[in-house]
Amino acid sequence: MKTRRSGILLHLTSLPSPFGIGDLGPGAHAFADFLSASGQSLWQVLPLTPTTSICGNSPYSSPSAFAGNELLVSPELMVRDGFLQPSHLDEAGDVQEGRTDYDAASRCKLNLIDTAFERFRDQDRWQISFQAFCAENGFWLEDYALYTALKRELDGAPWNAWPPEIRDRAPEALAYWKEHLADRILREKFAQFVFFGQWLALKAYCNQKSIQIVGDAPIYVSTDSSDVWANQEIFRLGEARQPIHVAGVPPDYFSATGQLWGNPIYDWDALRKQHFSWWILRLGFYMKLFDMIRLDHFRGFVGFWQVPFGEETAVNGEWVEAPAWEFFATLFRRFPFVPIIAEDLGVITPDVREIMSHYGFPGMKVLLFGFEGNVAENPYAPHNMVQNSVIYTGTHDNNTARGWYRQNAGEQERRKLARYLGHSVDECSVACEFVRLALMSVSNTAVIPMQDLLGLCEDARMNVPSVAHGNWEWRLKRQQVTPELAGWLLETVRLYGRA
Numbered sequence: 001m002k003t004r005r006s007g008i009l010l011h012l013t014s015l016p017s018p019f020g021i022g023d024l025g026p027g028a029h030a031f032a033d034f035l036s037a038s039g040q041s042l043w044q045v046l047p048l049t050p051t052t053s054i055c056g057n058s059p060y061s062s063p064s065a066f067a068g069n070e071l072l073v074s075p076e077l078m079v080r081d082g083f084l085q086p087s088h089l090d091e092a093g094d095v096q097e098g099r100t101d102y103d104a105a106s107r108c109k110l111n112l113i114d115t116a117f118e119r120f121r122d123q124d125r126w127q128i129s130f131q132a133f134c135a136e137n138g139f140w141l142e143d144y145a146l147y148t149a150l151k152r153e154l155d156g157a158p159w160n161a162w163p164p165e166i167r168d169r170a171p172e173a174l175a176y177w178k179e180h181l182a183d184r185i186l187r188e189k190f191a192q193f194v195f196f197g198q199w200l201a202l203k204a205y206c207n208q209k210s211i212q213i214v215g216d217a218p219i220y221v222s223t224d225s226s227d228v229w230a231n232q233e234i235f236r237l238g239e240a241r242q243p244i245h246v247a248g249v250p251p252d253y254f255s256a257t258g259q260l261w262g263n264p265i266y267d268w269d270a271l272r273k274q275h276f277s278w279w280i281l282r283l284g285f286y287m288k289l290f291d292m293i294r295l296d297h298f299r300g301f302v303g304f305w306q307v308p309f310g311e312e313t314a315v316n317g318e319w320v321e322a323p324a325w326e327f328f329a330t331l332f333r334r335f336p337f338v339p340i341i342a343e344d345l346g347v348i349t350p351d352v353r354e355i356m357s358h359y360g361f362p363g364m365k366v367l368l369f370g371f372e373g374n375v376a377e378n379p380y381a382p383h384n385m386v387q388n389s390v391i392y393t394g395t396h397d398n399n400t401a402r403g404w405y406r407q408n409a410g411e412q413e414r415r416k417l418a419r420y421l422g423h424s425v426d427e428c429s430v431a432c433e434f435v436r437l438a439l440m441s442v443s444n445t446a447v448i449p450m451q452d453l454l455g456l457c458e459d460a461r462m463n464v465p466s467v468a469h470g471n472w473e474w475r476l477k478r479q480q481v482t483p484e485l486a487g488w489l490l491e492t493v494r495l496y497g498r499a
Contacts, residue, residue, distance in 0.1 A: 001292070001339060001362065002388075006439060006446040006498040007042020007214065008035060008453065009396065011059070011462070012072050013100050016478045019092055020105035024198040025074025027478075029205055034481050036209040038489035039499035043206060044214035044294070044447050046396060048072065048199065056469045057102045060218045060296070063147070063225045065282055066140035068195030071105050075112045077198050082125075083116035100473045117190045126193075133193045139281060140226075145188035146174070147226035149181040158224040160241035167241060169229070199289065207291070214341065214447070215290030217283070219297040220247045220263035227278075228264060234271050234278055235264040238309075245306035248314035249297075252346050255466045258305075258314030265306050268322050276330050283331065283338065291339065298342035298361070301327065302352045324355050332359070341390055365391045365443060367434050368404050371416045381420075382441050391443035393434040393452045396462040400451045401431040403458030431455035439496045446498065453489065454480055 015022030015031060022028070035043055047059040050069045055061035059069075075092060078084045092108050120126060134141060147159065154162055165173040178185065203213055221227045223243055228235055236244045243264035251258045271278065286293050295301070302324040307317035331338060342356050344363040356363060370380035378384065385391060393401050399408055405427050409417070417433075418425050425433055431452045438446045451460040451474065463471040493499045 001360075002444055003041075004444055004497050005041045006448070006493050007040045007044060007211075008450055009044040009392070009447050010450040010476065011046040011396070011472075012048070013059075013472060014450070014462075014475050016097075016476055017074075019075060019108050020101040021071050021109075022100070022475060023072045023074045023109075024195075024202050025076040028074075028202050031476075031481070032202070032206045032209060032211060034486055035206075035211050037483070038486040039493045040489070041210055042212055042214055042292075042445065042447060045216065047216045047218055048289070051102070051472075053102060055222070057100075057472050058463075059216075059472065061222050062218075063151075063222060064140070064144050065218075065221045065225070065227050066137075066285060067144050067192055067226075068199060070113060070191045070195065071102070071109050072199075073109060073113060073191070073195050074198055075109070077201075078112065078116050078194065081197075083119060083194065084112060088112060088115055098475050098477055100475055102473075113191050113194070114187070116194070117187045120190055121186075130190070130193050133196065134189055137192070137196075140285070141189060141192060143230035144192075144226040145185045146178060146181070147229055148188045149184040150177060152184060153177075153181060159229040160223070160237075167229075169232075203289070203291075212291035213289075214292045214294055215286055216294045216296060217286055219295065219300045220261060223262070223264050231278055234267055234274070236267045237264060243309050246309055246311075247300070247304065248307050248317060249305050249346060250314060250317060255314075257466075258317070259466055260307060260311065260314040265304065265320075266322075272323055272326065276327050279327065280331060280334050284335065287335065287338065292341060293339060294341040294343055295361075296343045298344050298356075298363075299346065299348060299352050302355055303349070324351075328355065328359060345395075360388065362388045362390050362445065364395075365389050365441075366394060366398065367391065367437055368394045368398050368401065368408075371409070371413045371420065375416050375420065382437050385441045385443050387442050387444050389443045390445040390447060391438045391441050392447050392449070393431070393438050394449055396449070397465050399458055399461050400449070400456050401434045402427050402452075402455055403461055405430040407458055428455070436492065439492055439498060450476060453485070 010031065012024065012028060013022045015027040017023050017025060017027045047062065048068050049059060049062035049064055050067055051057045051059055051062060075084060075089055079086055079089065150166065160167060166177065206213055232241065238244050245265045247263040247265055248260040249258055301322055303319050303321050305314065305317045306320050307314050340361050342361040342363050344352065344356065345366065365380050365385055367380060370378055370382065372378060375381050421433060432455060435448055435452060438448060460474045462474055490499065
């Protein structure tokens with residue numbers, strides 16, 4: 001983690017594919033080839049977990065902290081591996097190039113997985129590897145498959161609205177439904193078997209090209225998730241199994257009323273009594289999937305903002321201390337080396353800095369924040385960077401650099417940027433200038449969102465925090481990834497010692 005290097009931030013849903021959404025197929029492997037050709041050694045992705053339309057398709061609001069998103073499964077690879085015949089793809093076609101169509105992708109992908117499952121059941125050649133997968137992942141897979149099958153059976157109702165005997169996991173009720181829904185449970189396990197087979201193959205392909213994967217670990221999980229249903233004792237829930245308090249952050253750069261995420265708060269006392277076993281299992285699982293782990297909202301491991309359930313904004317919350325020292329000591333006793341990037345954006349207190357310094361966790365620096373206020377003292381200005389950090393032009397929550405210049409930067413910020421660079425800048429050149437600033441910085445690691453590498457406008461933005469719908473839809477077009485772009489990036493990273 002002390003090597004000088006660079007990489008690209010691009011989520012899998014944003015890849016080109018003929019199925020309305022990016023996936024783990026040829027488009028992902030072609031992007032790995034582009035990264036290799038352009039001298040990059042990192043590919044950062046967003047969470048791989050399932051998404052739902054009711055949560056705006058956000059990868060940060062998932063029914064599981066472990067499962068893979070079926071929409072990312074590649075039909076083309078299912079044909080290659082024998083789960084499907086080529087003729088099964090005849091009806092598939094790209095719904096809208098440049099945007100993700102989650103509804104169309106769901107209809108296409110889920111039907112194809114159903115077809116593959118029927119073929120899988122009739123053949124013996126996958127059974128040994130399938131059984132091994134189920135045994136290795138049983139600690140989360142059993143609950144997830146049952147939860148997903150029950151959701152389907154009960155018309156999508158959240159688990160805390162299920163009949164009490166299922167909601168409260170009465171053993172006899174669980175045994176009955178496992179038998180009653182055995183076929184559907186098997187289908188859910190099969191989908192996960194295919195997903196993780198394809199993901200690990202992609203990771204191996206990247207690693208062979210000296211590209212490491214940076215994965216994303218959201219600190220919180222959704223109330224309506226298999227994780228909360230199966231582990232109710234480690235969350236602060238009331239008698240009706242609704243959260244007593246929910247997670248968020250106070251007013252900040254992104255929102256004047258804060259961000260009300262709505263996730264249930266952990267019962268850290270209960271976690272401590274279990275030696276943080278749920279978190280240890282989760283991070284150990286992620287270490288198999290990724291080469292580095294970005295811990296989202298790292299501040300919440302030290303102290304978290306809790307808001308009473310039912311509030312409409314995050315304003316009326318309070319900070320509560322978490323057992324960070326004990327948690328990380330337990331984690332590192334189990335895993336002597338955990339390659340963590342701490343997402344430390346926002347107001348960070350000395351106790352958070354102390355934990356990061358003690359364990360050597362690099363924090364994040366965002367250049368789009370660097371020209372606010374007094375630039376001389378701004379911690380995100382390039383001259384104030386530190387080596388043990390990861391510099392970004394922007395994150396998935398920011399506007400693109402060009403969009404920032406057009407929509408968010410005031411006249412003063414534009415003037416400061418021009419004075420800092422020593423020459424004029426406009427919306428056509430600003431993204432390239434930010435990419436160069438990031439790559440020439442002293443930060444050991446630089447990560448560039450693909451949208452900024454391409455100099456795209458605000459319509460390529462991935463997410464607007466606190467906006468429920470219309471996010472996570474931008475997709476890369478095949479013709480945007482060119483040998484000329486790879487050559488320019490390779491020359492630039494060589495110049496700045498990151499190739």
